[in-house]
Amino acid sequence: MACFKRGKFALTVLILQIVFIVLFGVFADYSDSANAKVRKNSLDPSKGGADPGANEVADIYPMFQDVHVMMFVGFGFLMTFLKRYGYSSVGFNLLITALVIQWASLMGGFLDMEGGKMHFNIITLLTSDFTAAAVLISFGAVLGKTSPLQLVIMAVCEVVLSKVNEWIGVTQFKAVDMGGSMFVHVFGAYFGIVVARVLYTRDIQEAEQKEGSVYHSDIFSMIGTLFLWIYWPSFNAALAPGDDQHRAVINTYYALAACTVTAFAVSSLLDEENRFNMVSIVSNMVSVANNMVHIQNSTLAGGVAVGTLADMMIYPWGALVVGFIAGTVSVFGYKYLTPALARVKFHDTCGVNNLHGMPGLIAGIGGIVAASLATEDNYGYSLYQIFQARAPELNSTKYLEVIQDLHIEAGDGRSAQAQAAWQAAALGTTLGMAIVGGLLVGLLLRLPFLNQPREDQVLDDTDYWEMPEEGFPGSASVEICTVDFDKLKGSAITTKI
Template sequence: MAWRRGKLTAILLIFEVVFIVLFGILVVYDDQANATATQNSLTPAQGGADADNNVLRAYYPMFQDVHVMMFIGFGFLMTFLKKYGFGSVGFNFLVAAFVLQWATLMSGFLHLHHGKIVVDITTLLTSDFAAAAVLISMGAVLGKVSHIQLIIMAFVEIIFFSINEWVGLTFFKAVDVGGSMFVHAFGAYFGLAVARVLYREDMVGHSKEGSNYHSDIFAMIGTVFLWLFWPSFNAALAPGDDQHRAVINTYFSLAACAVVTFAISSAVEKDGKVNMVHVQNATLAGGVAIGTSADMMVHPWGALLIGSIAAVLSVVGYSYITPFMADKLKIHDTCGVNNLHGMPGVLAGIIGAIVAAVASPAQYGNSVYQIFPARAPIENSTELATIQAAFPAIEAGNGRSAGLQAGFQMAALIVSVLVALVTGALTGLLLRLPIWDQPEKDSMYEDEDYWEIPEEEAVDMNGSLEGVGHKKPDSRARTESDTNNEQDTKV
């Protein structure tokens, strides 16, 4: 235990010292946050900055929503494990705080300005999006890896996440306003690849893996926070009417998804009851599925349809695909991230490509070139000059057709999934090294080896008490035979 404590302390402090040094050398404030910038020493009448109309005022409300999603939404969503509540919320806190710093640096390395990393409120937003990808991956291996393995996984994943996103946005010029391809699908399949490489038979059907009445209620706190704030996640970086449309589309997609989740959950359960696992997770799939096309003209009825499809896909995933993956593919997915983030993320990418293929100036006006910048006419063309005369914000693009843009959308989706799978598998091999302290069977899905537990709760975790209320086996990552053989118990 002393050596474990020393390793965690050393690893975290080494990383933090490196971050401080790199921030000191490379990171500077954007002019809107820099006291030495001339504009901040002048009044608005003199051409200076307007304190009441700036980038912070524009982005901060939605940034705060996204920030809450990372630390409360994701953290509490993972508290369903009855003996891993501290680990779910606490390690979520640690990993997210770590990633915010490392993602700022990694993204900055790819977007240097005169050799410096310039930060503003949008940097904080994109760092939160990067944290979301890692937290999704964490869900696939929750309870099966040590805190040290989580930090190493986060460090490596952010490198590949940042490069993949940069390639998708810079070379493919793909559009993914809600991050469904670059965040959700990437995070899910990276985590699943890690889980496959780390797979051991004793991870499946573990006695400590399930939930109880109270842990499921805590998990619902995360669900509700994520459900409420998801429109901000999808709309935060969209401009003007695009942002307004993204909020509306996400709002309706989530609403339909919640209703259909209850309907399909009751249909697939043998006794017609509603499964809390589905409610905690599948109700959010609509936010993922609408993400890529959230700022596009899918129309409110289309948003309802997308949310409904996502609900069916996610519930079916939890009921049938997750057991198949565990039994046949040896992929044990603790939180079922494939069903909430993976498959809905792929669905979002496909929908985004379809909507891009039919997008036209007749439907969008000149804003079609704002949503799909690569479709704008090439520089110095007569067509570009005509468009800029009416809409000066439009910049020169690549002159792509709608069909070509759709093709690049699909290419970005496919590359993101492939990169996630390959780099996730390589990261899994790294995490198998004994130095990272992967937990043995008795230490999985339990806080006791990693946290100081209050004395009265320690008695509970040692087996004298098993919780209060109705206990049930968890269906997120367990095999179908495990679920059928285990009996409900009331204490």
């Protein structure tokens, strides 16, 4: 029993990995574009074979790599602001992402299986990264307050709920959410916040002094911000086709730019000395994150807020407006809303409500409005590519008219108002599943054998990692060499701090 207690994390993840291997072996196969056995892949293109230069990986892989960097580098370093939790921020980020991309591929395959087999391609990898993003957002809400075993269980459960929610929204409701603002950001944020509330203990309140940052931890966190900022257009545009993808890049680019300028301005206005904020300073738990990292986080909110709208015809000025609103809301959220939520024990370590939750809601509401206003005059026949449910029904007069100019699949013939209603249904369902799912998973994570951190373990790397003897806050004394040239003529004085 003692051996099991010491090794239960390792045993759990090894069992999961073996299960993944078995499920991949039984159900997974390559899609045709990656399968050597498919005959057209070995034929000359002039004789009906596949064109090697036109393989889908050639188009998707660059943006997939951008999204991949966001998951492993962007999210990982963004969460390193905690002065005693840097190893865990980056390390557990790596662990969770590696676990989730396998499980998300399987869950997506189960929901879209054909002939008893899952067919994996570059799109599978990309959508698995999107699911990982939702889980990493939730990780930000519970950062420093869960054990590695709890994180693994949370991730496994959240992937199931996230994939089912996405399947309902995309397949059943036929809602449009190109940048995943609803299905990734809103779901991940509110799932994580509810889990954090359920797991709240007095030990978290008593660990308040560990929640601040130090100079170098905030610099590392800004590395994550910059990687996320640079690659966010790829996140929002990767799955869009043709001109939709081009438009998504443009809209995201301008939304991020406007959001960043606005965040700097509002951060300065909210400071009594007109300074910019890039530091988390905590004086007591009820004012947690009262000065929390506006520049590290709020500058990214525009990428979230434009996600649902990314491929829509909102025009560059509309993208700027979205970014302006997102930057303002996010900074005010960090300044005032996060402390208010902390008073009622909604302890959100990274403030994911302000970077992902509220901007995601802005995107969802914006998508409802944009869908209600979308007409053929504004979009041309591309209207039926973006809002596929609005395409004419099969063999209708309108369908026969449109099909002559554009190869589209038959739709449901929805009106603009009906599409807007389904967009609202998708947003509401996402919120409901995130909140209820977070509550249930949070209760599961409270089980004693999952080892929730207690007392000194909260917000601290020490119990989970082999630590260096020097450099870690509170570790062995660090020697600093200072020189007094006037008195000692260059001789060194060693002091201890």
